[in-house]
Structure formats: C-alpha cells, structure tokens
Amino acid sequence: MTSNPPVKADINLAQLLEAKSLERCPFPIPTGWYFVDYSENLKPGELRNVQLFDQEWVLFRTEGGKPGMTDPYCPHLGAHMGHGGKVCGEALRCPFHHWEYNTEGWCTSIPYGKVMPPITKKQAVLRALPMEERYGLIFAWYHPTCAEPTWQLPSIPALEDEGWTGSRRGSWTANTAIQEIAENGVDTAHLKFLHNAPGIPPVKAEFHDHIMDLDIGNGYIVGRAYGPGLNVLEFTQNGVSATMISYTQPITPELSQMNMCFRSKAYPEGSMEQAVAKKIIDHMIGAAEGEESAGFESVDFIVWNNKKYRPRPLLCDGDGPVLQFRKWFKQFYDADASTLAKV
Template sequence: MKVPFTWKPTGWYMIGWSPEFPTGQARPLRYFGEDLVAYRDDHGDLHVLQAHCRHLGAHLGHGGKVNGDCIECPFHGWGWGPDGRNRYIPYQDRPNRAAQLRVWPVREQYDCVFLWHHPDGEPPRWEMPDIFTSFPQFDTDPANYYSPYPEFSRRAEREPVHPQIVAENGPDSVHFQYVHRATVRPVVLDWRIVDREWRFLTGWPDARSDDPDKMALRIHSHMFGLGGAISAFEGSSNHRLIFAVTPVDDTCSNMFYSIWWPRVPGDDGDVPPDDVRARVEKEFLISVWDDLDIWRYQEYIEHPTHATVDARAYVELRRWATQFYEVPPTGDAATAR
C-alpha cells in the first residue's frame, strides 16, 4: 500500500501478549524496519533492545541467553543490560562502557504488550491508556473478565495495511452494513479529540423500537494514536476489546485483536465455558478480519470525494493523525504524492 506519509509514526504499538515472552527466554522481533530482541529477565521484567550486538553484530534474539537482568550474546558472551549498556565481557575484567544498544520502552497491560516508538528514539511523551480505567462508568475490575489470551485473541501478520487506514474506520459507521453484513446500520453519535486521543461513540439502533434514538448497543472507543483503539461495549454486549496495528517495515503491519469478556457469575476459572467461547467466536472473532478483504487491495486516496454525512469526521481525523508523523516518507511512500 502506497501512502503519502511514513510507516514510522510516533506512539504506542502492540507487539504481542505477555505469555509469549516467558521468563528466561530471548525472542527476535522486527518492527518499524528494525531488528529487535525481547527478553524477560530473571525478575520477570520484560525488555526490548536493538537486536544486534555492538561487538560483531550477532543477533541477540537467535541463541541469546538471559543472565539475571542481562541478555547475553550467543557469539562471544557479551552481556547487555536493560539500559542497553554493556555490563560485562566474560574474557576481560571490565565492560566496554562506551557500547550502547537502543532501548525500546515497554508496557504490559492485562497480558497485552506495548512498545513505544519514536523515530529518533525519544522517550514516551504520553502513557498508554488503561483499557479498564479509561471507561470508569463500567465495571473496572479486570478479575470480572476472562483473560483475553489465548482464547479471545487473534493476530494477522505482515498485512499490506498502514495504521492510518485502520484508524480511518473510526468515523466510518456505514461500512458495517456492507463489510460486516450488519442488519442495522450503526451511527456515529459523538467524536472528540482529548489530548492525544481520538474518542468516538458509535450506536446501534434498536430494530425493535420505532424510536430512532434508542440504541441496542453503544461502543465507546479511544484511539491511543495510530497504534490502535481500546473499546468498551454497552448494552446487548458488555465486553472490552483492543484492535491494534503495528508496522513491520515500509510495506506491511502486524495486527492484534483481544476481547475481555465478562465472566459468568460464580465462574473463577481461567478458561471460558464452551458456550461463551462459541458465542464470542461466532459474533466477534470470525468477523474481525472482514476489513482485511478491503484493506489488502485498497488504494489510499489523498483527496477523497466524501459523502456529506462523513466528510467532517474524516477530514478532522486525518488532521489529528498528522501529529504522529515526525519524519518524511521513504521509498514507495515518498513517490505516492
């Protein structure tokens, strides 16, 4: 997908789920065109660093060992701390104090793992919002929901979709009728910009009522930048979800989807009951990637012809998105204008 902006926007981006990063193991990752290594140290803390050892360039995620809070190079045993500095060289009495790996700030939230990206490596400018406390009008106790991973989580890898294309679904309620085969057309009830977030409220009219303002379902969503959105459902369904998209390089992204489903009263088990799993699968998990059939082949129209009903929200969302682009486009993106 050619777009007139960079694939390296600033913000928080999901890179996986906490159980995928067990204690004492190193894992290779690739995001934003960079090779990374993730490891959970012996204290249980997760770290993400630049992947290649500054000695002779070995990839720390392929054969690297965790030693205390360090990741140890598989080539010559150099140890790198969570601050990115060389802590030890096993065959000499002192480290190379000038050697430094880039550190990528990480946050874990209810088994979801988020990475802070800034093209120049600057520290986080805002914090990742909390999917529970961001919606205090609803139940904010995570213990009252089933854990999203693995039963209620899905991933799509290396899809040719830029994060802004996903964000532009925010003000678009009409597509539900055509893409998701909705029998009732939802409406955008409200949208506003709060600090770095684009917040919007979508309503699903009650088909059993003659009152057009009566909603069977409301979806409260907060985009936390271009990395995705957290949402709380109110009405016929009362769950939470995250839909996140993270660039791999200048051509494709990985996508992540997780649902926090309310527990059946009295059930404190780790695995949801079969009937709950079947409902969530049928109503939400099967259709989550419907949009991909559009996005994979979509051309980005820089100056679209809008319908009257959607023009203002689309224009404002694209204006809001510009704050996350701090470097110019490269490669195909640079020629897309």
C-alpha cells in the first residue's frame, strides 16, 4: 500500500527552508569559571597578552605570586598595558604615565598626581576578572556585565589528593561554540554512528543549579559539569578507573580551545590495572590499540567544525536529553530575550 504525497499546501516550508537562515554559533560567551593557563607557565613578575572571551586581556602575576587579568587599555589615556607595561610589586604599571592598578582593578598609584580622581576611591576603574588558582591551573571568572562569581571551583580528588598519577595533557582547537562541544555529553546516539561504539549506551542526566551530573552506560562514564568551563569524567572498565578533567576555553563565540588532563589511581608499575588505565585514557582521546571505536580526536572535529546550530531540532525517542541540556545551559547566558530565543 502506498500513500499519496502531500499536496504543496500541506508542506511545512519553514522546516525545509530553515537551513538558509541557520547560524553556526548564535551564542554570546557564557558565564563561568574558565581555564586561563597552567600555573607553571606564569612566573612572578611576568606579563603577557592573551585572547579569551572574544577580546584581548593582559595576564600577569604579581611579584608576590598573585595572578591578575585585566582589560589591556589604561583608564587614563588608553595606552595598551600589554605593550611596554610592567609588573611592579603587587601592581600592573602602565607604560605611558606609570599609573598602577592592583589585581582587582583599583588604581593604587599616580606618581605625579596630587589629587586622585574621585572615582578611584569608590571603585575599580580597570576591568579585572576574579581569579582562582587550584589544581596547578589558573582560572578566571567571566561575566559580561562584571557580576561577581555565583559559585566556587570544586574539589577534584584526582588533581588534589594523594595516590593519583598521570601527567598527560592535551589541547585541541574546535571551530565551534563551547555549548556545541558540551552537548555531546548527552547525545549518546552519536557514539555508535560517529565513534563506531558497539551500541548506544543509556544516559541519565540530572541538572541542578550550575551542575550537570551524567551517567553514561550505567556507570561506565560518570561525570559532573561545573558550569560551561569545567568537567570531570570518570571512565571505569573491569574495576579500573581513569579520570578526564576537561577545561575548555571560549576564545570567540565561534572558536573554542579544548584542554584536558588525564589521571588515574597510582596502580603498581607493570600491573594489569595500570595497563587498563592507560588503555582507557588512550580511548578517551583517539582509537586505543585493539579497538574499533574512536575517541573524540579522531572523529568529532569534522562535525564540530562544519555543523550549524538547529534551535528547533528534530528529535526521536532514541536521542538523549538534548532539550533538557539546552534549557540548563541557557542560564549561563546574560543576553536579551531576542538572543536567548535562538538558544
């Protein structure tokens, strides 16, 4: 039995023509804690320019060891403090007239002025991001309108407790928004068809405040996301676990830098457990020896780098909680209703 094709009046043209108006990344930079650099890479007294959150910043460390990250242009006459500026004690000094600013953006010195501008006694005059240094990593809190942090960085036993090992790190550039990368966590159907996994693992996701908890494959992958910029995922096979800590940076709305480190319990040298832990980590990234399925490095980028965002996706009963994830992620955008409507 065959059905007659629908007459033209029954066709949903909006569905068919939507692709012409789709955007690759219709999102602003989301609010959250983000990795800036490894602690070891920023020495006391050092200053350099960095590109993050769709603008340039000056990253520095005071002589006392405190990290700072500010807008590059001096509030006085607009000199770029990342070109000729200097760290002096606990302050960033402008090269033009030697005005100085602390890591919170307060003006602390005008060497030739007898009367400080009144605003300098009331508030910071240079935008400075809140900074935290944990796990050997430097994090900055980003909010588009300078709101203070609404949550703190968590404890991560794999990076802070005794009995863990592993120095493997990786960094990859993805030509897409940070939300698109994070959405992979709830889209388990793609694991079979893109990664060649033997099946589609079940996924449970719970969302509360800035946290998303994931259980993929009934305990095979158990993870927690702390806002957009920090994820901790534990993979378990044969009673052996390895942990991936992911801390992606939004460089621009359409460019993300994926950063990861990999840790496992300090199993005995040469043991079966040590070999399994290594294989798990190999699999997280690419294709592990003896396996047909592939990690993200092998296959995900060709999709991320070329896809467009569907704000009204067609979903079926086999898809994961994509819409629930998007609703949770929406809280990290501080934007007007017209922008959020696209998300």
